Amino acid sequence: MPRAAVSAGSAEPAVQAIIDEVRSGGFEALRSFALRFDGVDRDHPRVPADVIAAAAHALDDDVRSALQEAIRRARIFAEAQLPQPVVVEPAAGARLTQMWVAVDRVGLYVPGGLAVYPSSVVMNVVPAQAAGVGSIALTSPPQREYGGWPHPVILAAASMLGITEVYAMGGAHAVAALAYGVADAHAPDRGIDPVNVITGPGNAFVATAKRLVRGRVGIDSEAGTTEIAVLADETADAALVAADLVSQAEHDPQAASVLVTDSAELADAVRAALRTGAARTRHAERVRTALSGPQSGVVLVDDIEAGIAVCNAYAAEHLEIQTRDAAAVAGRIRNAGAIFIGPYSPVSLGDYCAGSNHVLPTGGTAAFASGLNVTTFLRAVQLIDYDRAALHEVSSSIIALAEAENLPAHGEAVTARFGTPAA
CATH class of the missing domain: 3.40.50.1980 (Nitrogenase molybdenum iron protein domain)
Structure with a gap:
């Protein structure tokens, strides 16, 4: 099959070195990478609120209307994807429930470089909001021609969706900062809190970084070059x-x-x-x-x-x-x-x-x-609710399986509830 000559795996050593440097160097490492890769020198990547507001105010009306329509349609589809809880009763007094719970915090990556992707702001943010995520951080590469901040249309799209935590960071170092967080010893409120899930497309370095931090955080997929x-x-x-x-x-x-x-x-x-x-x-x-x-x-x-x-x-x-x-x-x-x-x-x-x-x-x-969808930001949590009689009904099966696995204390945890070994 036609495939790229260089696989994403070949980037792993370089990407791992970037991740390690961000973890050890914090904001100084982020500043160094921004200068090296983007030609931008800033001591902190957080985009000020007034910069976001100015971008939203200056947005072309036609683009605003197009984004509003994209948001409207994406939200219809995303909200329809929300899974419903499942409740079953396999026996009298025995209830099993599966409920869906949103992760606490997500980091959304919006690529820059050869093109501008306000559409990726919509694609990342809308399903996270539909899932009920409470804390959303968005990051996009800084642009020298726009004062070292992300492209104004990206900032405007974020503003339209109510996103206020935006960072001028790109590449593997942005993924590392989101995954591990960045502390500021002198000003704790200026730190970047780690996230639970990172989503968004990017180049081979971004896709590789997401693969390498998987386990520390969840990811949507390896959304690399199109x-x-x-x-x-x-x-x-x-x-x-x-x-x-x-x-x-x-x-x-x-x-x-x-x-x-x-x-x-x-x-x-x-x-x-x-x-x-x-x-x-x-x-x-x-x-x-x-x-x-x-x-x-x-x-x-x-x-x-x-x-x-x-x-x-x-x-x-x-x-x-x-x-x-x-x-x-x-x-x-x-x-x-x-x-x-x-x-x-x-x-x-x-x-x-x-x-x-x-x-x-x-x-x-x-x-x-x-592909990215609402369930990317949700976890299935199972609830087990048995009463005394329902537990007693399966106690002999639990004890038999515990003995078969040579884990007798598992069975004893059941018999302790009845005072005598289960029949």
């Missing part, structure tokens, strides 16, 4: 397929754009359309680099049946289905971050205004990981 696969047959419109492949290639030179088709004619037509589309798009050089890399290409299959198998093996972040009976084909896909069905559901729709979430697993991790 990728799109399109499963198409001869009924697909080559111009539309090419436009969608270009749309994701413009994210990053390492972005992956893959066509899976059983039609050699369509493949040729898409290649021709890609040459035209790549030449005329604003980020032509970036797009051409992405399309010509080992992570992009055409996979020619014998039939759509084989194409389905290829797509399940690839486990794309974004998978478009542009075939006959696209909905039926989509129903047979098991491994994908999100599936876009038919010619009027391009990935761009999901990136902004579908209401779905665009923070999705990449690099094949969609085979076992989910």
Whole structure:
């Protein structure tokens, strides 16, 4: 399968060194990394309230309206995802409950660099709020041209969602600061409190950092450099397929754009359309680099049946289905971050205004990981409530299993409640 030549694992030594330096060096380490990677020199990364307010005030009206619509649709979908408690009574006097509890605090990463992603503010914040998270910290790389703070549109989006704790931090050091916290001995209230969960997309260094801090905190998935696969047959419109492949290639030179088709004619037509589309798009050089890399290409299959198998093996972040009976084909896909069905559901729709979430697993991790959703910020807590008679009913089974596992005190903890060994 087309994959990036350099795996995220190759970044682990460098990323681990960054994490270790943040843990030992605190704010001085963060300041050093901001100067080295972003050309910004600040002694503290917290964005002042007046800077956030000014960004919100200056936001273009059209962008504000677009963000409001994106927020509205995302909130509808997120609130519908809230799982309900489960209560069962396996026997008289025995009650089992599973309830869902939000984590206390989350850290949300919004990428910067080659593009500006206020949409990622929406995608991170809305499901966390729908889950009921009480403390939300948002971080995004500082920008020299904006006074060393994150891009104003990102700050404005945060303001629209009521987020006041925003940091100008990017890369692996931002992930480390969120995971382990940063103390300020001279001013404790200026410290960064550690979080329980970190979510959000980023480059290979961000994805690797999230993998390395997993266990210390929860993460959504390894949402690294973007990728799109399109499963198409001869009924697909080559111009539309090419436009969608270009749309994701413009994210990053390492972005992956893959066509899976059983039609050699369509493949040729898409290649021709890609040459035209790549030449005329604003980020032509970036797009051409992405399309010509080992992570992009055409996979020619014998039939759509084989194409389905290829797509399940690839486990794309974004998978478009542009075939006959696209909905039926989509129903047979098991491994994908999100599936876009038919010619009027391009990935761009999901990136902004579908209401779905665009923070999705990449690099094949969609085979076992989910896209960002409300349950990312929830924990299932089980409640066990048995009365005396209900416990007595299963006491002999508990004692038998405790003896089988050579853990007799487990059984004794039951018999102690009845004064005599259970019958």
